[in-house]
Amino acid sequence: xxxxxxxRKVLGAALATGGEWAEVYAExxxxxxxxxxxxxxxELVTGRDRGxxxxxxxxxxxxxxxxxxxxxxxxxxxxxVAAAALREPPAAEVHDLRRREPGVRHPVxxxxxxxxxxxxxxLVRRADAAARAYDxxxxxxxxxxxxxxxxxxxxxxxxxxxxxxxxxxxxVVQVVAARDGVVQTGFDGPGRSMGFELLDEFPPEEVAGRxxxxxxxxxxxxxxxxxxxxxxxxxxxxxxxxxxxxxxGMEADLIAKEASVYYGKQGxxxxxxxxxxxxxxxxxxxxxxxxFDDEGTPAQCTVLFEGGVCTDYLTDLIxxxxxxxxxxxxxxxxxxxxxxxxxxxxxxVLAGTDDPEEIIRQTPRGLxxxxxxxxxxxxxxxEFVFGVVxxxxxxxxxxxxPVRGANLVGDGPSVVxxxxxxxxxxxxxxxxxxxxxxxxxxxxxxxxMRISRMTVGGTGGxx
Amino acid sequence: xxxxxxxxxxxxxAEATGGEGVExxxxxxxxxxxxxxxxxxxxxxSASSSGVGVRVVADGRLGYAYTADLRDQGLRECLAEARxxxxxxxxxxxxxxxxxxxxxxxxxxxxxxxxxxxxERKVALALDLEARTRAADPKVTQVESAxxxxxxxEVAIASSIGVKGSFAVTHAWCLSIxxxxxxxxxxxxxxxxxxxxxxxxxxxxxxxxxxxxxVRMLGAAKPATxxxxxxxDRMVAPSLLGVLLAGLSAEEVQKRRSLFADRLGEQVGAAGxxxxxxxxxxxxxxxxxxxxxxxxxxxxxxxxDGVLECFLHNTATAARGDASSTxxxxxxxxxxxxxxxAHNLFLEPGELDQAGLxxxxxxxxxxxxxxxxxxxxxxxxxxxxxxxSGLWFRNGELAExxxxxxxxxxxxxxxxxxxxxxSDLRFTTGSIGGSSLLIGQMTVAGA
Numbered sequence: 001x002x003x004x005x006x007x008r009k010v011l012g013a014a015l016a017t018g019g020e021w022a023e024v025y026a027e028x029x030x031x032x033x034x035x036x037x038x039x040x041x042x043e044l045v046t047g048r049d050r051g052x053x054x055x056x057x058x059x060x061x062x063x064x065x066x067x068x069x070x071x072x073x074x075x076x077x078x079x080x081v082a083a084a085a086l087r088e089p090p091a092a093e094v095h096d097l098r099r100r101e102p103g104v105r106h107p108v109x110x111x112x113x114x115x116x117x118x119x120x121x122x123l124v125r126r127a128d129a130a131a132r133a134y135d136x137x138x139x140x141x142x143x144x145x146x147x148x149x150x151x152x153x154x155x156x157x158x159x160x161x162x163x164x165x166x167x168x169x170x171x172v173v174q175v176v177a178a179r180d181g182v183v184q185t186g187f188d189g190p191g192r193s194m195g196f197e198l199l200d201e202f203p204p205e206e207v208a209g210r211x212x213x214x215x216x217x218x219x220x221x222x223x224x225x226x227x228x229x230x231x232x233x234x235x236x237x238x239x240x241x242x243x244x245x246x247x248x249g250m251e252a253d254l255i256a257k258e259a260s261v262y263y264g265k266q267g268x269x270x271x272x273x274x275x276x277x278x279x280x281x282x283x284x285x286x287x288x289x290x291x292f293d294d295e296g297t298p299a300q301c302t303v304l305f306e307g308g309v310c311t312d313y314l315t316d317l318i319x320x321x322x323x324x325x326x327x328x329x330x331x332x333x334x335x336x337x338x339x340x341x342x343x344x345x346x347x348x349v350l351a352g353t354d355d356p357e358e359i360i361r362q363t364p365r366g367l368x369x370x371x372x373x374x375x376x377x378x379x380x381x382x383e384f385v386f387g388v389v390x391x392x393x394x395x396x397x398x399x400x401x402p403v404r405g406a407n408l409v410g411d412g413p414s415v416v417x418x419x420x421x422x423x424x425x426x427x428x429x430x431x432x433x434x435x436x437x438x439x440x441x442x443x444x445x446x447x448x449m450r451i452s453r454m455t456v457g458g459t460g461g462x463x
Numbered sequence: 464x465x466x467x468x469x470x471x472x473x474x475x476x477a478e479a480t481g482g483e484g485v486e487x488x489x490x491x492x493x494x495x496x497x498x499x500x501x502x503x504x505x506x507x508x509s510a511s512s513s514g515v516g517v518r519v520v521a522d523g524r525l526g527y528a529y530t531a532d533l534r535d536q537g538l539r540e541c542l543a544e545a546r547x548x549x550x551x552x553x554x555x556x557x558x559x560x561x562x563x564x565x566x567x568x569x570x571x572x573x574x575x576x577x578x579x580x581x582x583e584r585k586v587a588l589a590l591d592l593e594a595r596t597r598a599a600d601p602k603v604t605q606v607e608s609a610x611x612x613x614x615x616x617e618v619a620i621a622s623s624i625g626v627k628g629s630f631a632v633t634h635a636w637c638l639s640i641x642x643x644x645x646x647x648x649x650x651x652x653x654x655x656x657x658x659x660x661x662x663x664x665x666x667x668x669x670x671x672x673x674x675x676x677x678v679r680m681l682g683a684a685k686p687a688t689x690x691x692x693x694x695x696d697r698m699v700a701p702s703l704l705g706v707l708l709a710g711l712s713a714e715e716v717q718k719r720r721s722l723f724a725d726r727l728g729e730q731v732g733a734a735g736x737x738x739x740x741x742x743x744x745x746x747x748x749x750x751x752x753x754x755x756x757x758x759x760x761x762x763x764x765x766x767x768d769g770v771l772e773c774f775l776h777n778t779a780t781a782a783r784g785d786a787s788s789t790x791x792x793x794x795x796x797x798x799x800x801x802x803x804x805a806h807n808l809f810l811e812p813g814e815l816d817q818a819g820l821x822x823x824x825x826x827x828x829x830x831x832x833x834x835x836x837x838x839x840x841x842x843x844x845x846x847x848x849x850x851x852s853g854l855w856f857r858n859g860e861l862a863e864x865x866x867x868x869x870x871x872x873x874x875x876x877x878x879x880x881x882x883x884x885x886s887d888l889r890f891t892t893g894s895i896g897g898s899s900l901l902i903g904q905m906t907v908a909g910a
Contacts (some may be wrong), residue, residue: 034551036553037718038717038718040553040554040555041551041552041553042525042552042553042555043525043527043548043552043800044526044527044548044551044552045527045528045529045548045798045799045800046527046528046529046544046545046547046548047528047529047530047798048528048529048530048531048532048537048540048541049514049530049531049798050531050532051512051531053510059503060500060503060505061503061504061505061506062505062506062507063504063506063507063508063509064506064507064508064509064510065508065509065510066508066510066512067510067511067512068512068513068514068531068532078510081509082509084582085504085507117547117548117550117551118551120551121551139719140718140719140720142718176719176720176843178719182844183722183843183844183845184844185841185843185844224871226688226869226871226906226908227688227908257500257605257607258605259605259607259642259649259651261649337510337512339506339508373837373839374835374837375835376834376835376836376837376850377834378651378832378834380607380642380649380650380651381648381649381650381651381866383834383850383852383866383867384834384835384850385834385835385839385849385850385869386835386839387835387839387848404844404846405846405848405871406848407835407839407848407849407850407869407871409850409867409868409869410867411867455685455867455869455908455909457848457850457868457869457870457871457908458848458871458908
């Protein structure tokens with residue numbers, strides 16, 4: 001994408017005013033997105049994005065400038081703008097660039113760019129037909145397919161450079177079901193760091209079927225109860241909860257500002273000794289995986305909880321240096337227009353040994369959260385709220401009436417502490433995580449898990 | 464290099480061949496942001512970027528493509544991609560470009576003082592905001608974030624059927640997040656200000672607001688479940704209106720994804736309630752002389768005296784629904800074709816400020832923060848279930864803080880339950896203005 005000589009010159013210009021470290025991040029991104037709504041292919045959009053950012057760091061302060069041109073004049077101008085934040089004699093120099101070799105790979109069998117437009121249109125039509133065939137109550141279907149190929153070049157004044165070709169593919173279906181004046185929605189949206197072969201693993205009919213099943217099941221729902229009760233979370237969904245309620249608080253920017261409930265918790269026993277959690281960017285084909293993070297640090301697996309003990313935090317380069325911690329390969333950015341910050345990748349609660357059905361049988365009364373929507377957390381206090389998009393009552397150890405409008409409220413450490421059963425199953429759910437206005441793909445995985453006590457908010461009155 | 468957006472879009476529009484319509488929409492933005500931490504500049508970002516989106520329509524079909532590569536080759540490829548994408552799209556009466564219509568320029572969108580503001584003043588404002596927040600209260604132990612940001616933007620549009628226009632805008636804003644700590648408990652509070660130029664930002668009140676909001680939450684406990692009157696703070700109200708907004712888009716209505724479908728002319732809110740979108744209100748950040756496809760903007764009353772009067776339309780939804788565009792075609796950026804959204808949405812302010820609303824209600828909960836709105840509030844089903852924190856009030860006076868509570872209700876019941884809209888309407892960074900709202904009775908669930 002850029003010649004080494006150009007990169008060296010830009011890094012040199014970036015360090016001209018006393019910066020200790022400089023970096024160039026350049027990307028070229030080609031995306032295709034097709035969307036079907038109302039039984040009609042509404043739109044196919046092709047997008048081409050390119051640009052580069054230059055970062056100058058001194059201590060924990062950084063200056064960043066970006067441009068969406070990749071010619072040397074534009075890059076040197078960005079370097080000068082970033083360097084203008086400092087006014088000192090040069091203090092560091094640019095080392096010769098050495099290419100870092102990849103430690104992991106995420107193979108692409110079928111390049112999405114070669115897929116015919118008519119094939120994409122066919123995919124979303126098949127999903128539409130399958131969802132509508134599921135049940136007469138299905139009233140509306142939207143289906144979307146998207147792929148992106150992102151070529152990324154990262155080079156810094158320490159002399160490291162990386163070049164990576166990231167391909168991601170996702171297929172999503174949302175279904176609206178209506179009966180007797182009640183309206184409910186269902187969603188499914190698998191995604192992977194792989195090519196068009198994603199659709200072999202997740203045929204449109206199956207994705208559409210799952211979305212339709214969720215929407216239709218909730219039509220018979222009653223308002224959820226409110227109050228404290230045991231909550232069993234279906235496999236996969238506990239990963240989303242863990243990501244929001246604990247993972248964010250373990251991102252090192254918040255730790256560095258002492259603005260996290262997990263500050264000072266390293267080495268502390270928080271949960272049951274069966275509780276283990278990781279963040280792993282090396283998972284082959286994982287939605288949140290990569291070869292190098294967006295600062296050129298190799299992808300790795302970071303242990304967040306081992307035997308219930310809080311172990312490591314998620315760092316980017318600046319926070320690792322500031323806190324004297326290893327660089328964990330979690331510096332990520334949405335695009336060249338953003339500064340990297342500590343982010344999660346694929347965040348998993350590891351499976352236990354309990355039989356998932358037995359977990360429910362051993363729960364006399366409670367809530368079974370089969371599918372969670374998005375959540376939100378205040379990392380300072382660890383408090384979160386989650387919507388339960390598909391939930392059921394548990395009565396006498398049986399999953400019974402579907403309930404709607406439930407949400408789960410609590411805080412991260414309390415939830416980890418209250419996990420008292422972990423299934424031997426495991427599922428991953430994909431999503432886009434937002435932080436400081438930047439969205440990045442993340443995978444969240446977990447087994448079926450039970451939280452012994454949790455606040456449930458609902459409209460159905462006290463439980 | 465100066466980029467001539469007008470020339471780019473006009474050249475693309477002129478490429479249209481017989482039977483097709485071509486529209487090009489281009490943006491150029493220059494942004495700066497500065498964040499301060501512990502008396503130092505933590506991060507300074509400065510950038511300029513540009514791009515163009517091309518929409519091609521023919522025989523009721525639509526193709527879209529965008530590119531950030533504004534060289535001739537990049538533009539040619541973008542147009543070719545849009546044409547190829549059109550081939551697989553479905554036919555729809557909404558796939559038409561708007562007719563040309565004269566628009567009136569809007570004074571005050573572009574503040575020349577902002578274009579001339581030096582980087583040093585931006586840095587100074589962020590540092591000043593951080594220092595003031597830290598000094599505002601001895602219980603403030605950290606300033607989690609103190610930021611200044613601005614945008615100078617230009618937009619140009621042209622189509623092969625004669626739409627042509629351009630305008631420039633400026634925005635400047637600052638935000639502070641204070642963290643207060645006492646007895647092992649930490650709480651955060653926000654303060655924000657926005658204007659057309661840095662000169663009109665006032666960091667003092669922002670710092671005080673952030674600190675006050677954090678400090679007054681110290682000692683918050685989970686409440687017992689109660690049904691009480693609720694006052695939503697002005698910074699919370701936009702979250703509620705945002706959920707309603709999704710259902711007021713004609714696009715969502717036509718796709719049967721709105722709780723307002725089939726309710727035109729019905730009483731959907733409390734008597735006296737008036738919900739307005741005003742694309743020409745310069746005090747709101749969403750103001751523009753024309754919308755994302757060149758249709759002149761205007762003021763639209765969506766709910767009048769509690770009755771649902773109309774929906775927001777762009778050219779596509781108007782063509783499908785035998786209506787006319789309300790000038791509400793909006794794009795996130797050049798990367799998307801026009802959807803439907805509000806410019807500046809707000810409830811018409813009432814007489815009482817927040818203190819007045821608390822006094823009127825007597826006893827209840829002031830909600831200072833909500834969370835989980837994007838998962839817990841559903842504009843299709845009308846369910847609204849969110850986490851809340853705030854303060855009890857008694858005899859109109861604020862009392863103990865509350866956390867980890869939830870509020871759940873039907874959206875229409877909330878709208879009908881609005882007893883009074885505050886006089887404290889303010890727009891900051893989003894397209895929705897906030898005022899304090901008094902809602903009759905809601906169940907606040909806790910332990």
